[in-house]
Amino acid sequence: MSVVAIVDFLPIAAERVGGALGQTDQQNLLPARELQAMSFIVHIPLVCFGIALPAMFMFVEGLYLRTGNPVYKALAKRWSKVALVLFAVGVVTGTILSFEFGLLWPNFTATFGSVFGLAFALEGISFFVEAIFIAIYVYGWDSLSRGAHFLVGIPVVISGVTGSMTVIAVNGWMNDPGGFDVVGGKVVNPRPFQALFGGNVWHELVHMYLAGYLVVGFLIAGFYGRRWISGRRDLHTRTALVVGLSFAALAAPVQVIVGDWSARTVADNQPVKLASFEGLQQTTKGAPFHLGGYYSKADGGGVKAGVPIPRLLSLLAFHNPNATVKGIDTVPAADRPPVNVVRTSFLTMVSIGTALMALGLFFVAVWWRKGRLPESRWFYRALVAAGPLALLALICGWVTTEVGRQPWVVYGFFRTQQAVTDAGGLWIAFTVMFVVYAALTAATVWLLRRLPSTPARSEAPEAA
Amino acid sequence: MSLALVSLVLVMAGLAAYAVLAGADFGAGLWDLTAGGATRGGRIRGMVQRSMSPVWEANHVWLIFVLVVLWTAFPTVFGSVFSTLYVPLFLAIGGIIFRGTAFALRGHATTIGEARVLGATFALASLLVPFCLGAALGGIASGRVPVGNATGDLWSSWLNPTSLTVGVLGVVTGAHLAAVFMAADSVRAGLPDLQRAFRTRALLSGVIAGAVAIGALPVLASDAPDLFAGLDHGGGLACVVVSGLAGAATLGLVAAGRFGAARATAAGAVSAVVAGWAVAQSPYLLAGELTLDQAAAPHATLIAMLVSLGIGAIVLVPSLALLYRLVLNGTLDQEYEPLDQRFKP
Ligand code: HDD
Ligand code: HEM
Ligand code: HEM
Numbered sequence: 001m002s003v004v005a006i007v008d009f010l011p012i013a014a015e016r017v018g019g020a021l022g023q024t025d026q027q028n029l030l031p032a033r034e035l036q037a038m039s040f041i042v043h044i045p046l047v048c049f050g051i052a053l054p055a056m057f058m059f060v061e062g063l064y065l066r067t068g069n070p071v072y073k074a075l076a077k078r079w080s081k082v083a084l085v086l087f088a089v090g091v092v093t094g095t096i097l098s099f100e101f102g103l104l105w106p107n108f109t110a111t112f113g114s115v116f117g118l119a120f121a122l123e124g125i126s127f128f129v130e131a132i133f134i135a136i137y138v139y140g141w142d143s144l145s146r147g148a149h150f151l152v153g154i155p156v157v158i159s160g161v162t163g164s165m166t167v168i169a170v171n172g173w174m175n176d177p178g179g180f181d182v183v184g185g186k187v188v189n190p191r192p193f194q195a196l197f198g199g200n201v202w203h204e205l206v207h208m209y210l211a212g213y214l215v216v217g218f219l220i221a222g223f224y225g226r227r228w229i230s231g232r233r234d235l236h237t238r239t240a241l242v243v244g245l246s247f248a249a250l251a252a253p254v255q256v257i258v259g260d261w262s263a264r265t266v267a268d269n270q271p272v273k274l275a276s277f278e279g280l281q282q283t284t285k286g287a288p289f290h291l292g293g294y295y296s297k298a299d300g301g302g303v304k305a306g307v308p309i310p311r312l313l314s315l316l317a318f319h320n321p322n323a324t325v326k327g328i329d330t331v332p333a334a335d336r337p338p339v340n341v342v343r344t345s346f347l348t349m350v351s352i353g354t355a356l357m358a359l360g361l362f363f364v365a366v367w368w369r370k371g372r373l374p375e376s377r378w379f380y381r382a383l384v385a386a387g388p389l390a391l392l393a394l395i396c397g398w399v400t401t402e403v404g405r406q407p408w409v410v411y412g413f414f415r416t417q418q419a420v421t422d423a424g425g426l427w428i429a430f431t432v433m434f435v436v437y438a439a440l441t442a443a444t445v446w447l448l449r450r451l452p453s454t455p456a457r458s459e460a461p462e463a464a
Numbered sequence: 465m466s467l468a469l470v471s472l473v474l475v476m477a478g479l480a481a482y483a484v485l486a487g488a489d490f491g492a493g494l495w496d497l498t499a500g501g502a503t504r505g506g507r508i509r510g511m512v513q514r515s516m517s518p519v520w521e522a523n524h525v526w527l528i529f530v531l532v533v534l535w536t537a538f539p540t541v542f543g544s545v546f547s548t549l550y551v552p553l554f555l556a557i558g559g560i561i562f563r564g565t566a567f568a569l570r571g572h573a574t575t576i577g578e579a580r581v582l583g584a585t586f587a588l589a590s591l592l593v594p595f596c597l598g599a600a601l602g603g604i605a606s607g608r609v610p611v612g613n614a615t616g617d618l619w620s621s622w623l624n625p626t627s628l629t630v631g632v633l634g635v636v637t638g639a640h641l642a643a644v645f646m647a648a649d650s651v652r653a654g655l656p657d658l659q660r661a662f663r664t665r666a667l668l669s670g671v672i673a674g675a676v677a678i679g680a681l682p683v684l685a686s687d688a689p690d691l692f693a694g695l696d697h698g699g700g701l702a703c704v705v706v707s708g709l710a711g712a713a714t715l716g717l718v719a720a721g722r723f724g725a726a727r728a729t730a731a732g733a734v735s736a737v738v739a740g741w742a743v744a745q746s747p748y749l750l751a752g753e754l755t756l757d758q759a760a761a762p763h764a765t766l767i768a769m770l771v772s773l774g775i776g777a778i779v780l781v782p783s784l785a786l787l788y789r790l791v792l793n794g795t796l797d798q799e800y801e802p803l804d805q806r807f808k809p
Contacts, residue, residue: 021543088565115765121532
């Protein structure tokens with residue numbers, strides 16, 4: 001391991017951008033960030049259901065169409081009702097996020113809206129289609145013919161994909177901006193399509209998709225696994241368990257590979273973010289990766305009290321144990337993200353990702369070799385934990401991406417502090433929204449927990 | 465027509481659709497609130513639940529549509545409006561959360577107690593949202609939003625005569641639309657008692673909405689003279705007249721029991737108000753500060769957006785048509801059930 005002595009300041013932004021609404025006095029930065037983060041943390045688990053649940057209930061409906069067994073219909077119907085409730089909550093929390101583009105970051109939207117807005121216009125169309133067809137699907141179970149009903153489900157799946165793809169395109173663009181020029185501090189010559197499909201979109205999209213399947217698959221598997229192990233071994237429980245578990249178990253190993261792809265893209269596009277994953281102070285050839293510990297600025301900066309694994313960071317970032325990895329000090333202190341937040345989130349995500357992969361592979365191995373579900377109680381205990389852990393990994397992943405992007409809102413061009421609103425009283429808004437979100441979460445969880453266990457009357461006659 | 469104008473027409477069309485469709489969903493909340501005790505109000509509430517369930521989410525997306533087109537095509541307007549008017553807009557999103565969640569969850573309540581709490585939340589939030597959004601629009605219309613990051617007045621930008629009038633108008637027109645729509649739904653469901661109940665409500669709320677609208681004119685004349693000047697001649701005046709005639713026609717049709725046609729005229733009356741506002745304010749988007757052409761994003765953005773929306777419309781328009789056809793021909797109707805009956809053993 002040798003320290004490379006060149007301090008080449010990163011080629012971030014040839015020219016900085018001034019805000020279209022003028023200077024801000026940035027006293028609101030902290031509450032605005034916290035409010036933004038809180039809103040995302042509420043929205044993003046719901047999004048997972050929007051991504052993954054339609055594919056799952058369509059799969060079960062496919063089983064029903066093939067076998068004619070009403071148990072499958074009852075299960076698909078019930079999941080689609082859950083999806084509709086969660087869609088509704090996703091809609092309102094998503095609306096909050098849209099408002100926050102103006103309420104919290106008016107100068108960001110005013111300055112760059114002409115560049116990234118297109119993605120949201122496409123998102124709007126997608127969500128329209130999704131809202132329309134999910135309603136027809138759920139309220140049409142008994143009035144549409146079987147074939148027509150199945151067809152109505154297909155646009156739900158597709159629009160879930162395109163909707164979140166366009167939003168992720170915006171996030172990818174914020175992390176790897178393009179599609180505009182800067183002249184005299186002004187954003188000119190927007191090329192919206194080019195902005196949409198920059199370098200970070202693709203790994204974020206695939207990684208988020210798999211995350212959706214992991215989160216929903218493991219949550220479902222945990223719920224029905226508990227029932228299964230407590231002796232309710234009917235076809236309904238078994239189908240639900242196997243479907244949820246299979247989706248999650250297949251996604252888990254792939255997620256690790258895609259995570260590696262993400263890391264390599266970040267290494268190319270956002271070296272300081274990558275250096276923060278590890279807490280790598282100086283540019284280093286054959287850089288190690290520390291497990292545990294914390295980053296400290298003392299003694300020139302670096303990880304304290306962690307267990308180093310030699311050359312792992314170089315391997316991870318460039319697939320070459322001797323590669324040179326840029327350090328945090330390649331940029332001035334004012335351009336660095338809060339390293340410990342990024343690092344801790346990243347480590348948590350990767351640890352959970354590895355554990356989920358092991359769990360998934362174990363299930364696949366048992367299924368393959370013995371053709372049945374695992375019997376071990378430990379497996380089911382792990383399953384119950386896996387859903388919440390996947391959720392934690394999801395949030396940690398986003399914190400890695402978003403906090404790792406700091407202090408920029410548009411990486412290299414526009415600082416978060418330039419974007420923020422000048423309106424006061426944001427802590428009041430934060431407090432109120434905290435209470436609102438807590439009530440929302442409590443009510444939703446409380447009612448949904450009951451939904452799958454109480455036989456809804458409309459489904460009961462057919463259920464076994 | 466310039467690209468900027470086309471984009472503005474899209475924003476206003478989205479706003480009109482939201483005012484009509486989502487406005488009716490908010491209005492349904494008012495009737496839910498005033499339906500009376502659990503037993504007496506059960507029949508009305510059952511109808512509210514049944515009418516709104518399949519459509520309210522799609523109706524809500526019009527708001528998202530307005531926002532995203534606004535921030536893409538007119539980014540500075542969006543930033544200025546949202547930073548100055550953040551108090552009513554924050555209140556509105558609080559209401560949006562409570563309204564949507566409580567409504568969706570009420571469909572799964574298992575006791576009358578739960579249904580009551582969720583219903584009250586849904587109904588009160590349904591009043592808050594149209595009022596706050598109306599008040600925000602009143603602030604824009606009366607020229608109280610300057611260009612800049614929260615440079616307008618925190619309170620008087622939305623607590624002023626125009627805003628209060630538009631807010632109240634938002635609530636009562638929603639109630640009127642809801643009553644008209646649900647009277648028609650009751651005919652389809654073959655429930656004469658509900659048909660009578662909603663007919664009465666439609667007439668009553670229609671008269672009140674008309675009175676508020678007429679009362680708004682002197683308010684505008686004194687509080688927003690620039691806007692008013694745009695309404696007393698030409699296109700602005702035409703919109704006012706059309707809106708008045710359509711409103712009067714709605715009352716006649718409702719009285720005659722022709723609810724299907726009344727749906728159309730009621731929607732027309734509300735859309736004409738939205739159009740009239742845009743015409744009266746032109747060429748300004750932010751009165752006295754920013755004209756349509758100054759506010760518009762560069763050509764490349766507008767073209768990209770319009771082309772994308774045009775392609776999107778190829779999918780969207782038939783989908784919307786399908787939804788409303790299935791709703792209106794009863795395919796998506798659930799069996800009607802008074803809300804309180806669900807909880808009887
Ligand atoms: C269930 C969720 C989950 C799991 C198990 C993992 N991830 Fe992840 N990760 C996410 C969910 C996530 C995410 C959906 O939250 C993020 C945020 C932004 C994105 O693209 O995906 C993310 C971001 C993210 C980033 C930052 C991308 C960027 O900033 O552009 C990297 C480098 C990784 N991940 C790497 C990994 C590795 C190496 C993993 C496995 C060992 C892993 N992730 C497991
Ligand atoms: C700034 C970021 C975001 C904004 C402004 C936003 C906005 C919205 C809005 C307005 C809706 C409601 C759509 C409707 O009315 O039907 C929604 C729902 C949804 N969003 Fe987001 N969103 C954001 C982040 C994300 C992210 C990061 C993803 C995915 C990775 C995502 C995926 C979805 C999906 C799949 C839905 C459908 C609702 C559901 O199925 O629960 N969104 N979002
Ligand atoms: C894909 C859509 C997303 C978009 C367009 C987006 C956009 C933004 C914007 C505009 C900000 C405020 C400016 C800033 O702080 O830099 C922000 C901050 C933040 N976002 Fe995202 N975001 C997205 C997804 C997410 C998700 C899903 C999470 C999940 C937890 C998340 C977590 C955060 C956090 C923690 C911050 C605050 C960062 C800080 O200030 O330290 N983001 N995001």
